[in-house]
Amino acid sequence: MTDTLSGLQLPPYAQSLDMTLSGRHDGSPLIVMPFAQKVQGRPGFLHGGAISGLLEMAAVAAIAHALRERSDEARFKQVNVTVDFMRGGTPQISYAVGAITRLGRTMANVQSSAWQDDPAKPMAIATLHYLLKRG
Amino acid sequence: MSGVDLSKLPMPDGFDPALIMRMISQFGHGGHLGMAYAGHSPEWVELSLDWREDLVGDPESGVLASSAIISLMDNATSLSIWNRLGEFRPQVTMDLRLDYLRPSPKGAKVFGRGMCYHLTHSMAFVRGIAHNGDINEPLAYATGTFIRIGDRIS
Structure with a gap:
Protein backbone atom coordinates (compact mmCIF):
# COMPACT_ATOMS: atom_id res chain seq x y z
CA MET A 1 0.00 0.00 0.00
CA THR A 2 1.41 3.40 -0.92
CA ASP A 3 1.80 5.93 1.81
CA THR A 4 -0.83 8.60 1.12
CA LEU A 5 1.02 11.02 3.39
CA SER A 6 4.26 10.99 1.39
CA GLY A 7 4.47 13.86 -1.06
CA LEU A 8 1.69 15.74 0.72
CA GLN A 9 2.84 19.36 0.88
CA LEU A 10 1.69 22.20 3.07
CA PRO A 11 1.14 25.60 1.40
CA PRO A 12 3.61 28.52 1.73
CA TYR A 13 1.55 30.06 4.58
CA ALA A 14 2.14 26.93 6.71
CA GLN A 15 5.84 26.90 5.87
CA SER A 16 6.20 30.57 6.84
CA LEU A 17 4.92 29.70 10.34
CA ASP A 18 7.19 26.60 10.48
CA MET A 19 4.28 24.15 10.49
CA THR A 20 5.14 20.58 9.55
CA LEU A 21 3.36 17.31 8.88
CA SER A 22 4.07 14.74 11.55
CA GLY A 23 2.42 11.42 10.72
CA ARG A 24 -1.21 10.65 11.44
CA HIS A 25 -3.63 11.20 14.28
CA ASP A 26 -6.99 9.39 14.05
CA GLY A 27 -6.23 8.66 10.38
CA SER A 28 -5.71 12.28 9.31
CA PRO A 29 -2.43 14.20 8.88
CA LEU A 30 -1.16 15.70 12.13
CA ILE A 31 0.14 19.29 11.85
CA VAL A 32 2.70 20.61 14.32
CA MET A 33 3.54 24.27 14.97
CA PRO A 34 6.36 25.47 17.23
CA PHE A 35 5.90 28.54 19.40
CA ALA A 36 7.76 31.62 18.12
CA GLN A 37 7.56 35.38 18.16
CA LYS A 38 5.85 35.34 14.75
CA VAL A 39 2.83 33.40 16.05
CA GLN A 40 2.51 35.35 19.29
CA GLY A 41 -0.40 37.63 20.08
CA ARG A 42 -0.55 39.25 23.48
CA PRO A 43 2.70 38.57 25.36
CA GLY A 44 3.12 34.91 26.22
CA PHE A 45 0.14 33.69 24.18
CA LEU A 46 -0.50 32.48 20.64
CA HIS A 47 -2.36 34.87 18.32
CA GLY A 48 -5.89 33.68 17.52
CA GLY A 49 -5.07 34.07 13.83
CA ALA A 50 -2.08 31.74 14.12
CA ILE A 51 -4.24 29.15 15.94
CA SER A 52 -6.78 29.56 13.12
CA GLY A 53 -3.94 29.02 10.66
CA LEU A 54 -2.97 25.75 12.33
CA LEU A 55 -6.64 24.62 12.21
CA GLU A 56 -6.96 25.67 8.56
CA MET A 57 -3.78 23.84 7.52
CA ALA A 58 -5.03 20.72 9.32
CA ALA A 59 -8.30 20.97 7.36
CA VAL A 60 -6.50 21.50 4.05
CA ALA A 61 -4.16 18.55 4.71
CA ALA A 62 -7.09 16.33 5.75
CA ILE A 63 -9.00 17.04 2.52
CA ALA A 64 -5.90 16.68 0.31
CA HIS A 65 -5.12 13.39 2.06
CA ALA A 66 -8.68 12.05 1.75
CA LEU A 67 -8.83 12.98 -1.94
CA ARG A 68 -5.52 11.17 -2.57
CA GLU A 69 -6.79 8.07 -0.80
CA ARG A 70 -9.59 7.84 -3.34
CA SER A 71 -7.44 9.05 -6.28
CA ASP A 72 -9.74 12.03 -6.69
CA GLU A 73 -8.17 15.05 -8.41
CA ALA A 74 -10.77 17.56 -7.23
CA ARG A 75 -9.60 21.04 -6.27
CA PHE A 76 -11.12 22.71 -3.25
CA LYS A 77 -11.68 26.19 -2.00
CA GLN A 78 -12.89 27.48 1.34
CA VAL A 79 -16.41 28.88 1.56
CA ASN A 80 -16.48 29.71 5.25
CA VAL A 81 -14.91 28.99 8.60
CA THR A 82 -16.00 29.36 12.23
CA VAL A 83 -13.37 29.19 14.94
CA ASP A 84 -14.19 28.64 18.62
CA PHE A 85 -11.40 29.57 20.98
CA MET A 86 -11.49 27.57 24.21
CA ARG A 87 -8.09 28.02 25.82
CA GLY A 88 -5.22 30.42 25.40
CA GLY A 89 -2.21 29.03 23.54
CA THR A 90 0.90 29.07 25.73
CA PRO A 91 4.57 29.12 24.59
CA GLN A 92 4.92 25.46 23.59
CA ILE A 93 4.35 23.16 20.61
CA SER A 94 0.80 23.08 19.23
CA TYR A 95 -0.89 20.28 17.29
CA ALA A 96 -3.93 20.11 15.03
CA VAL A 97 -5.81 17.54 13.03
CA GLY A 98 -8.76 17.79 10.66
CA ALA A 99 -11.65 15.34 10.76
CA ILE A 100 -13.70 15.10 7.58
CA THR A 101 -17.37 14.84 8.45
CA ARG A 102 -18.40 14.49 4.82
CA LEU A 103 -16.58 14.50 1.52
CA GLY A 104 -19.34 14.76 -1.04
CA ARG A 105 -19.53 15.60 -4.73
CA THR A 106 -19.62 19.37 -4.28
CA MET A 107 -18.85 20.05 -0.62
CA ALA A 108 -16.45 18.96 2.07
CA ASN A 109 -17.35 19.49 5.74
CA VAL A 110 -14.35 19.48 8.05
CA GLN A 111 -13.88 19.95 11.76
CA SER A 112 -10.35 20.73 12.93
CA SER A 113 -9.13 20.60 16.48
CA ALA A 114 -5.97 22.16 17.93
CA TRP A 115 -4.38 21.34 21.27
CA GLN A 116 -1.13 21.57 23.19
CA ASP A 117 -0.82 19.07 26.06
CA ASP A 118 -3.85 16.85 25.66
CA PRO A 119 -5.98 16.24 22.54
CA ALA A 120 -8.99 15.90 24.87
CA LYS A 121 -8.50 19.51 25.98
CA PRO A 122 -8.69 21.50 22.74
CA MET A 123 -7.30 25.01 22.54
CA ALA A 124 -9.60 25.76 19.58
CA ILE A 125 -11.93 24.04 17.15
CA ALA A 126 -12.81 25.16 13.62
CA THR A 127 -15.74 24.15 11.44
CA LEU A 128 -14.90 24.65 7.78
CA HIS A 129 -16.79 24.24 4.50
CA TYR A 130 -15.01 23.72 1.20
CA LEU A 131 -16.37 23.75 -2.32
CA LEU A 132 -14.99 20.92 -4.48
CA LYS A 133 -14.31 21.43 -8.17
CA ARG A 134 -13.54 18.74 -10.68
CA GLY A 135 -12.32 18.93 -14.26
CA MET B 1 -3.72 39.78 19.97
CA SER B 2 -0.68 41.98 19.62
CA GLY B 3 2.71 40.96 20.95
CA VAL B 4 2.91 44.09 23.07
CA ASP B 5 1.34 44.71 26.46
CA LEU B 6 -1.23 47.32 25.52
CA SER B 7 -2.22 47.98 29.12
CA LYS B 8 1.21 49.56 29.64
CA LEU B 9 0.95 51.96 26.72
CA PRO B 10 0.30 55.53 27.77
CA MET B 11 -2.65 56.98 25.84
CA PRO B 12 -3.31 60.41 27.30
CA ASP B 13 -5.75 61.37 24.55
CA GLY B 14 -7.90 58.25 24.67
CA PHE B 15 -7.63 55.17 22.49
CA ASP B 16 -5.63 55.77 19.30
CA PRO B 17 -5.85 52.88 16.77
CA ALA B 18 -3.07 54.35 14.60
CA LEU B 19 -0.64 54.50 17.56
CA ILE B 20 -1.58 50.97 18.66
CA MET B 21 -0.98 49.60 15.16
CA ARG B 22 2.44 51.28 14.95
CA MET B 23 3.34 49.32 18.10
CA LEU B 33 1.92 39.46 8.58
CA GLY B 34 2.76 43.15 8.10
CA MET B 35 -0.59 44.41 9.32
CA ALA B 36 -1.01 48.18 9.19
CA TYR B 37 -3.46 50.88 10.25
CA ALA B 38 -5.66 52.05 7.36
CA GLY B 39 -8.22 54.35 9.02
CA HIS B 40 -10.90 54.68 11.65
CA SER B 41 -14.09 56.51 12.60
CA PRO B 42 -16.06 56.42 15.87
CA GLU B 43 -17.85 53.32 14.49
CA TRP B 44 -15.05 51.29 12.91
CA VAL B 45 -11.34 50.56 12.64
CA GLU B 46 -9.75 49.49 9.37
CA LEU B 47 -6.45 47.64 8.95
CA SER B 48 -4.62 46.44 5.87
CA LEU B 49 -2.50 43.49 4.80
CA ASP B 50 -0.32 43.29 1.69
CA TRP B 51 -0.46 40.18 -0.50
CA ARG B 52 2.71 38.17 -0.01
CA GLU B 53 3.96 34.95 -1.58
CA ASP B 54 4.70 33.36 1.81
CA LEU B 55 1.13 33.94 3.03
CA VAL B 56 -0.44 32.02 0.15
CA GLY B 57 -2.78 29.16 1.03
CA ASP B 58 -3.33 27.83 -2.49
CA PRO B 59 -0.14 27.89 -4.61
CA GLU B 60 -2.08 27.20 -7.83
CA SER B 61 -4.26 30.30 -7.59
CA GLY B 62 -2.02 32.47 -5.40
CA VAL B 63 -4.93 33.15 -3.05
CA LEU B 64 -3.93 34.07 0.51
CA ALA B 65 -4.50 31.58 3.31
CA SER B 66 -7.86 32.25 4.90
CA SER B 67 -6.17 32.60 8.27
CA ALA B 68 -4.14 35.63 7.20
CA ILE B 69 -7.53 37.30 6.70
CA ILE B 70 -8.84 35.85 9.98
CA SER B 71 -5.86 37.47 11.75
CA LEU B 72 -6.66 40.77 10.03
CA MET B 73 -10.34 40.59 11.02
CA ASP B 74 -9.50 39.42 14.55
CA ASN B 75 -7.29 42.48 15.05
CA ALA B 76 -9.60 44.95 13.29
CA THR B 77 -12.67 43.83 15.27
CA SER B 78 -10.66 43.70 18.49
CA LEU B 79 -9.45 47.27 17.97
CA SER B 80 -13.02 48.37 17.15
CA ILE B 81 -14.06 47.37 20.69
CA TRP B 82 -11.36 49.53 22.30
CA ASN B 83 -12.16 52.27 19.81
CA ARG B 84 -15.79 52.18 20.97
CA LEU B 85 -14.80 52.08 24.64
CA GLY B 86 -12.24 54.84 24.19
CA GLU B 87 -9.70 52.86 26.17
CA PHE B 88 -7.87 49.56 26.29
CA ARG B 89 -9.54 46.80 28.34
CA PRO B 90 -8.43 43.14 28.40
CA GLN B 91 -10.50 40.81 26.19
CA VAL B 92 -10.15 37.52 24.32
CA THR B 93 -11.75 36.25 21.14
CA MET B 94 -14.45 33.68 21.89
CA ASP B 95 -15.41 32.89 18.31
CA LEU B 96 -14.97 34.29 14.85
CA ARG B 97 -16.68 33.33 11.59
CA LEU B 98 -15.70 34.32 8.07
CA ASP B 99 -17.89 33.91 4.97
CA TYR B 100 -16.09 34.28 1.66
CA LEU B 101 -18.10 35.91 -1.10
CA ARG B 102 -15.16 35.62 -3.48
CA PRO B 103 -11.39 34.95 -3.36
CA SER B 104 -8.98 37.84 -2.81
CA PRO B 105 -7.02 38.11 -6.09
CA LYS B 106 -3.31 37.29 -6.19
CA GLY B 107 -1.25 40.41 -5.51
CA ALA B 108 -4.15 42.46 -4.11
CA LYS B 109 -3.92 44.29 -0.79
CA VAL B 110 -6.61 43.29 1.68
CA PHE B 111 -8.43 45.72 3.96
CA GLY B 112 -10.32 44.61 7.04
CA ARG B 113 -12.89 46.88 8.66
CA GLY B 114 -14.05 45.91 12.14
CA MET B 115 -17.16 47.24 13.92
CA CYS B 116 -18.25 46.63 17.48
CA TYR B 117 -22.06 46.83 17.33
CA HIS B 118 -22.93 45.87 20.91
CA LEU B 119 -21.23 45.75 24.29
CA THR B 120 -22.36 44.18 27.53
CA HIS B 121 -20.55 43.94 30.86
CA SER B 122 -18.90 40.69 29.84
CA MET B 123 -19.24 40.39 26.04
CA ALA B 124 -18.53 42.38 22.89
CA PHE B 125 -20.30 41.61 19.61
CA VAL B 126 -18.48 42.45 16.39
CA ARG B 127 -18.87 42.39 12.64
CA GLY B 128 -16.35 42.94 9.91
CA ILE B 129 -15.95 43.38 6.19
CA ALA B 130 -12.86 42.40 4.20
CA HIS B 131 -12.32 44.04 0.80
CA ASN B 132 -9.63 44.99 -1.68
CA GLY B 133 -10.00 48.78 -1.57
CA ASP B 134 -13.70 49.30 -2.32
CA ILE B 135 -15.86 48.39 0.66
CA ASN B 136 -18.84 48.14 -1.71
CA GLU B 137 -17.15 45.11 -3.24
CA PRO B 138 -16.61 42.96 -0.15
Missing part, protein backbone atom coordinates in the same frame (compact mmCIF):
# COMPACT_ATOMS: atom_id res chain seq x y z
CA ILE B 24 1.70 46.03 17.06
CA SER B 25 3.25 46.03 13.60
CA GLN B 26 6.71 45.77 15.14
CA PHE B 27 6.03 42.58 17.07
CA GLY B 28 4.48 39.15 17.03
CA HIS B 29 2.03 37.72 14.55
CA GLY B 30 0.72 41.12 13.42
CA GLY B 31 4.30 42.11 12.66
CA HIS B 32 4.99 38.88 10.77
CA LEU B 139 -14.63 39.75 -0.35
CA ALA B 140 -15.66 38.38 3.05
CA TYR B 141 -17.93 39.10 5.99
CA ALA B 142 -16.86 38.39 9.56
CA THR B 143 -18.95 37.86 12.69
CA GLY B 144 -17.50 37.34 16.13
CA THR B 145 -17.80 37.54 19.89
CA PHE B 146 -15.20 38.63 22.41
CA ILE B 147 -15.17 37.90 26.13
CA ARG B 148 -14.37 40.97 28.18
CA ILE B 149 -12.20 39.69 30.99
CA GLY B 150 -12.10 42.80 33.14
CA ASP B 151 -9.02 42.93 35.31
CA ARG B 152 -8.62 39.19 35.68
CA ILE B 153 -5.56 39.25 33.41
CA SER B 154 -3.64 42.01 31.70
Whole structure:
Protein backbone atom coordinates (compact mmCIF):
# COMPACT_ATOMS: atom_id res chain seq x y z
CA MET A 1 0.00 0.00 0.00
CA THR A 2 1.41 3.40 -0.92
CA ASP A 3 1.80 5.93 1.81
CA THR A 4 -0.83 8.60 1.12
CA LEU A 5 1.02 11.02 3.39
CA SER A 6 4.26 10.99 1.39
CA GLY A 7 4.47 13.86 -1.06
CA LEU A 8 1.69 15.74 0.72
CA GLN A 9 2.84 19.36 0.88
CA LEU A 10 1.69 22.20 3.07
CA PRO A 11 1.14 25.60 1.40
CA PRO A 12 3.61 28.52 1.73
CA TYR A 13 1.55 30.06 4.58
CA ALA A 14 2.14 26.93 6.71
CA GLN A 15 5.84 26.90 5.87
CA SER A 16 6.20 30.57 6.84
CA LEU A 17 4.92 29.70 10.34
CA ASP A 18 7.19 26.60 10.48
CA MET A 19 4.28 24.15 10.49
CA THR A 20 5.14 20.58 9.55
CA LEU A 21 3.36 17.31 8.88
CA SER A 22 4.07 14.74 11.55
CA GLY A 23 2.42 11.42 10.72
CA ARG A 24 -1.21 10.65 11.44
CA HIS A 25 -3.63 11.20 14.28
CA ASP A 26 -6.99 9.39 14.05
CA GLY A 27 -6.23 8.66 10.38
CA SER A 28 -5.71 12.28 9.31
CA PRO A 29 -2.43 14.20 8.88
CA LEU A 30 -1.16 15.70 12.13
CA ILE A 31 0.14 19.29 11.85
CA VAL A 32 2.70 20.61 14.32
CA MET A 33 3.54 24.27 14.97
CA PRO A 34 6.36 25.47 17.23
CA PHE A 35 5.90 28.54 19.40
CA ALA A 36 7.76 31.62 18.12
CA GLN A 37 7.56 35.38 18.16
CA LYS A 38 5.85 35.34 14.75
CA VAL A 39 2.83 33.40 16.05
CA GLN A 40 2.51 35.35 19.29
CA GLY A 41 -0.40 37.63 20.08
CA ARG A 42 -0.55 39.25 23.48
CA PRO A 43 2.70 38.57 25.36
CA GLY A 44 3.12 34.91 26.22
CA PHE A 45 0.14 33.69 24.18
CA LEU A 46 -0.50 32.48 20.64
CA HIS A 47 -2.36 34.87 18.32
CA GLY A 48 -5.89 33.68 17.52
CA GLY A 49 -5.07 34.07 13.83
CA ALA A 50 -2.08 31.74 14.12
CA ILE A 51 -4.24 29.15 15.94
CA SER A 52 -6.78 29.56 13.12
CA GLY A 53 -3.94 29.02 10.66
CA LEU A 54 -2.97 25.75 12.33
CA LEU A 55 -6.64 24.62 12.21
CA GLU A 56 -6.96 25.67 8.56
CA MET A 57 -3.78 23.84 7.52
CA ALA A 58 -5.03 20.72 9.32
CA ALA A 59 -8.30 20.97 7.36
CA VAL A 60 -6.50 21.50 4.05
CA ALA A 61 -4.16 18.55 4.71
CA ALA A 62 -7.09 16.33 5.75
CA ILE A 63 -9.00 17.04 2.52
CA ALA A 64 -5.90 16.68 0.31
CA HIS A 65 -5.12 13.39 2.06
CA ALA A 66 -8.68 12.05 1.75
CA LEU A 67 -8.83 12.98 -1.94
CA ARG A 68 -5.52 11.17 -2.57
CA GLU A 69 -6.79 8.07 -0.80
CA ARG A 70 -9.59 7.84 -3.34
CA SER A 71 -7.44 9.05 -6.28
CA ASP A 72 -9.74 12.03 -6.69
CA GLU A 73 -8.17 15.05 -8.41
CA ALA A 74 -10.77 17.56 -7.23
CA ARG A 75 -9.60 21.04 -6.27
CA PHE A 76 -11.12 22.71 -3.25
CA LYS A 77 -11.68 26.19 -2.00
CA GLN A 78 -12.89 27.48 1.34
CA VAL A 79 -16.41 28.88 1.56
CA ASN A 80 -16.48 29.71 5.25
CA VAL A 81 -14.91 28.99 8.60
CA THR A 82 -16.00 29.36 12.23
CA VAL A 83 -13.37 29.19 14.94
CA ASP A 84 -14.19 28.64 18.62
CA PHE A 85 -11.40 29.57 20.98
CA MET A 86 -11.49 27.57 24.21
CA ARG A 87 -8.09 28.02 25.82
CA GLY A 88 -5.22 30.42 25.40
CA GLY A 89 -2.21 29.03 23.54
CA THR A 90 0.90 29.07 25.73
CA PRO A 91 4.57 29.12 24.59
CA GLN A 92 4.92 25.46 23.59
CA ILE A 93 4.35 23.16 20.61
CA SER A 94 0.80 23.08 19.23
CA TYR A 95 -0.89 20.28 17.29
CA ALA A 96 -3.93 20.11 15.03
CA VAL A 97 -5.81 17.54 13.03
CA GLY A 98 -8.76 17.79 10.66
CA ALA A 99 -11.65 15.34 10.76
CA ILE A 100 -13.70 15.10 7.58
CA THR A 101 -17.37 14.84 8.45
CA ARG A 102 -18.40 14.49 4.82
CA LEU A 103 -16.58 14.50 1.52
CA GLY A 104 -19.34 14.76 -1.04
CA ARG A 105 -19.53 15.60 -4.73
CA THR A 106 -19.62 19.37 -4.28
CA MET A 107 -18.85 20.05 -0.62
CA ALA A 108 -16.45 18.96 2.07
CA ASN A 109 -17.35 19.49 5.74
CA VAL A 110 -14.35 19.48 8.05
CA GLN A 111 -13.88 19.95 11.76
CA SER A 112 -10.35 20.73 12.93
CA SER A 113 -9.13 20.60 16.48
CA ALA A 114 -5.97 22.16 17.93
CA TRP A 115 -4.38 21.34 21.27
CA GLN A 116 -1.13 21.57 23.19
CA ASP A 117 -0.82 19.07 26.06
CA ASP A 118 -3.85 16.85 25.66
CA PRO A 119 -5.98 16.24 22.54
CA ALA A 120 -8.99 15.90 24.87
CA LYS A 121 -8.50 19.51 25.98
CA PRO A 122 -8.69 21.50 22.74
CA MET A 123 -7.30 25.01 22.54
CA ALA A 124 -9.60 25.76 19.58
CA ILE A 125 -11.93 24.04 17.15
CA ALA A 126 -12.81 25.16 13.62
CA THR A 127 -15.74 24.15 11.44
CA LEU A 128 -14.90 24.65 7.78
CA HIS A 129 -16.79 24.24 4.50
CA TYR A 130 -15.01 23.72 1.20
CA LEU A 131 -16.37 23.75 -2.32
CA LEU A 132 -14.99 20.92 -4.48
CA LYS A 133 -14.31 21.43 -8.17
CA ARG A 134 -13.54 18.74 -10.68
CA GLY A 135 -12.32 18.93 -14.26
CA MET B 1 -3.72 39.78 19.97
CA SER B 2 -0.68 41.98 19.62
CA GLY B 3 2.71 40.96 20.95
CA VAL B 4 2.91 44.09 23.07
CA ASP B 5 1.34 44.71 26.46
CA LEU B 6 -1.23 47.32 25.52
CA SER B 7 -2.22 47.98 29.12
CA LYS B 8 1.21 49.56 29.64
CA LEU B 9 0.95 51.96 26.72
CA PRO B 10 0.30 55.53 27.77
CA MET B 11 -2.65 56.98 25.84
CA PRO B 12 -3.31 60.41 27.30
CA ASP B 13 -5.75 61.37 24.55
CA GLY B 14 -7.90 58.25 24.67
CA PHE B 15 -7.63 55.17 22.49
CA ASP B 16 -5.63 55.77 19.30
CA PRO B 17 -5.85 52.88 16.77
CA ALA B 18 -3.07 54.35 14.60
CA LEU B 19 -0.64 54.50 17.56
CA ILE B 20 -1.58 50.97 18.66
CA MET B 21 -0.98 49.60 15.16
CA ARG B 22 2.44 51.28 14.95
CA MET B 23 3.34 49.32 18.10
CA ILE B 24 1.70 46.03 17.06
CA SER B 25 3.25 46.03 13.60
CA GLN B 26 6.71 45.77 15.14
CA PHE B 27 6.03 42.58 17.07
CA GLY B 28 4.48 39.15 17.03
CA HIS B 29 2.03 37.72 14.55
CA GLY B 30 0.72 41.12 13.42
CA GLY B 31 4.30 42.11 12.66
CA HIS B 32 4.99 38.88 10.77
CA LEU B 33 1.92 39.46 8.58
CA GLY B 34 2.76 43.15 8.10
CA MET B 35 -0.59 44.41 9.32
CA ALA B 36 -1.01 48.18 9.19
CA TYR B 37 -3.46 50.88 10.25
CA ALA B 38 -5.66 52.05 7.36
CA GLY B 39 -8.22 54.35 9.02
CA HIS B 40 -10.90 54.68 11.65
CA SER B 41 -14.09 56.51 12.60
CA PRO B 42 -16.06 56.42 15.87
CA GLU B 43 -17.85 53.32 14.49
CA TRP B 44 -15.05 51.29 12.91
CA VAL B 45 -11.34 50.56 12.64
CA GLU B 46 -9.75 49.49 9.37
CA LEU B 47 -6.45 47.64 8.95
CA SER B 48 -4.62 46.44 5.87
CA LEU B 49 -2.50 43.49 4.80
CA ASP B 50 -0.32 43.29 1.69
CA TRP B 51 -0.46 40.18 -0.50
CA ARG B 52 2.71 38.17 -0.01
CA GLU B 53 3.96 34.95 -1.58
CA ASP B 54 4.70 33.36 1.81
CA LEU B 55 1.13 33.94 3.03
CA VAL B 56 -0.44 32.02 0.15
CA GLY B 57 -2.78 29.16 1.03
CA ASP B 58 -3.33 27.83 -2.49
CA PRO B 59 -0.14 27.89 -4.61
CA GLU B 60 -2.08 27.20 -7.83
CA SER B 61 -4.26 30.30 -7.59
CA GLY B 62 -2.02 32.47 -5.40
CA VAL B 63 -4.93 33.15 -3.05
CA LEU B 64 -3.93 34.07 0.51
CA ALA B 65 -4.50 31.58 3.31
CA SER B 66 -7.86 32.25 4.90
CA SER B 67 -6.17 32.60 8.27
CA ALA B 68 -4.14 35.63 7.20
CA ILE B 69 -7.53 37.30 6.70
CA ILE B 70 -8.84 35.85 9.98
CA SER B 71 -5.86 37.47 11.75
CA LEU B 72 -6.66 40.77 10.03
CA MET B 73 -10.34 40.59 11.02
CA ASP B 74 -9.50 39.42 14.55
CA ASN B 75 -7.29 42.48 15.05
CA ALA B 76 -9.60 44.95 13.29
CA THR B 77 -12.67 43.83 15.27
CA SER B 78 -10.66 43.70 18.49
CA LEU B 79 -9.45 47.27 17.97
CA SER B 80 -13.02 48.37 17.15
CA ILE B 81 -14.06 47.37 20.69
CA TRP B 82 -11.36 49.53 22.30
CA ASN B 83 -12.16 52.27 19.81
CA ARG B 84 -15.79 52.18 20.97
CA LEU B 85 -14.80 52.08 24.64
CA GLY B 86 -12.24 54.84 24.19
CA GLU B 87 -9.70 52.86 26.17
CA PHE B 88 -7.87 49.56 26.29
CA ARG B 89 -9.54 46.80 28.34
CA PRO B 90 -8.43 43.14 28.40
CA GLN B 91 -10.50 40.81 26.19
CA VAL B 92 -10.15 37.52 24.32
CA THR B 93 -11.75 36.25 21.14
CA MET B 94 -14.45 33.68 21.89
CA ASP B 95 -15.41 32.89 18.31
CA LEU B 96 -14.97 34.29 14.85
CA ARG B 97 -16.68 33.33 11.59
CA LEU B 98 -15.70 34.32 8.07
CA ASP B 99 -17.89 33.91 4.97
CA TYR B 100 -16.09 34.28 1.66
CA LEU B 101 -18.10 35.91 -1.10
CA ARG B 102 -15.16 35.62 -3.48
CA PRO B 103 -11.39 34.95 -3.36
CA SER B 104 -8.98 37.84 -2.81
CA PRO B 105 -7.02 38.11 -6.09
CA LYS B 106 -3.31 37.29 -6.19
CA GLY B 107 -1.25 40.41 -5.51
CA ALA B 108 -4.15 42.46 -4.11
CA LYS B 109 -3.92 44.29 -0.79
CA VAL B 110 -6.61 43.29 1.68
CA PHE B 111 -8.43 45.72 3.96
CA GLY B 112 -10.32 44.61 7.04
CA ARG B 113 -12.89 46.88 8.66
CA GLY B 114 -14.05 45.91 12.14
CA MET B 115 -17.16 47.24 13.92
CA CYS B 116 -18.25 46.63 17.48
CA TYR B 117 -22.06 46.83 17.33
CA HIS B 118 -22.93 45.87 20.91
CA LEU B 119 -21.23 45.75 24.29
CA THR B 120 -22.36 44.18 27.53
CA HIS B 121 -20.55 43.94 30.86
CA SER B 122 -18.90 40.69 29.84
CA MET B 123 -19.24 40.39 26.04
CA ALA B 124 -18.53 42.38 22.89
CA PHE B 125 -20.30 41.61 19.61
CA VAL B 126 -18.48 42.45 16.39
CA ARG B 127 -18.87 42.39 12.64
CA GLY B 128 -16.35 42.94 9.91
CA ILE B 129 -15.95 43.38 6.19
CA ALA B 130 -12.86 42.40 4.20
CA HIS B 131 -12.32 44.04 0.80
CA ASN B 132 -9.63 44.99 -1.68
CA GLY B 133 -10.00 48.78 -1.57
CA ASP B 134 -13.70 49.30 -2.32
CA ILE B 135 -15.86 48.39 0.66
CA ASN B 136 -18.84 48.14 -1.71
CA GLU B 137 -17.15 45.11 -3.24
CA PRO B 138 -16.61 42.96 -0.15
CA LEU B 139 -14.63 39.75 -0.35
CA ALA B 140 -15.66 38.38 3.05
CA TYR B 141 -17.93 39.10 5.99
CA ALA B 142 -16.86 38.39 9.56
CA THR B 143 -18.95 37.86 12.69
CA GLY B 144 -17.50 37.34 16.13
CA THR B 145 -17.80 37.54 19.89
CA PHE B 146 -15.20 38.63 22.41
CA ILE B 147 -15.17 37.90 26.13
CA ARG B 148 -14.37 40.97 28.18
CA ILE B 149 -12.20 39.69 30.99
CA GLY B 150 -12.10 42.80 33.14
CA ASP B 151 -9.02 42.93 35.31
CA ARG B 152 -8.62 39.19 35.68
CA ILE B 153 -5.56 39.25 33.41
CA SER B 154 -3.64 42.01 31.70
